[in-house]
Amino acid sequence: MSEIVPVDMKVLMNHIYEYQKGVRQMVLFTFNRKFEDWALRRLDRQGIDYLVQPVGNSRLNLFFGRRECLDAIRLFVTKPLSQLTPEEDFILGAMLGYDIRVQCERYCHRKCRSCKQAQ
Structure with missing residues (x-):
């Protein structure tokens, strides 16, 4: 009997594939805590290093x-x-391989917003 794989875990499997092919050096995947064991077993079997952080609302x-x-x-x-x-957000986005132009726009928007809040 074959295992039914939830859609979220199919997305994870695609991220793993891209990582293994060198498309990405690092991935951030947010998902429901109920799939934690499944996801971590998958990464462990592939020998991929990971870090888990709780988000809240039963998501990780x-x-x-x-x-x-x-x-x-x-x-x-x-x-x-x-x-x-804004600086940490920019670094994280760059590390995740997000479009650098979009990251620059995001940084400027967040930085200007935080500057206005400090005034």
Whole structure:
């Protein structure tokens, strides 16, 4: 009997494939806690390093990829992602391989917003 794989876990499997093919050096995957064991077993079987952080609302952030990237994540992602400084947010986006132009726009928007709040 074949295992039925939930859609969220199919997305994870695609992320793993992209990581293994070198498309990404690091991945951030947010998913429902009920699939935690399944997801971590999958990464363990593939020999992929990972870091799990609770998000709330029974969801988890799963970072996985190169050990050097995860070491950096451990140093500065020590709070919810929504509370990252504009600089931390920019670094994280760049590490995840997001479009750098969009990251620059996002940084400027967040930085200007935080500057206005400080005034």
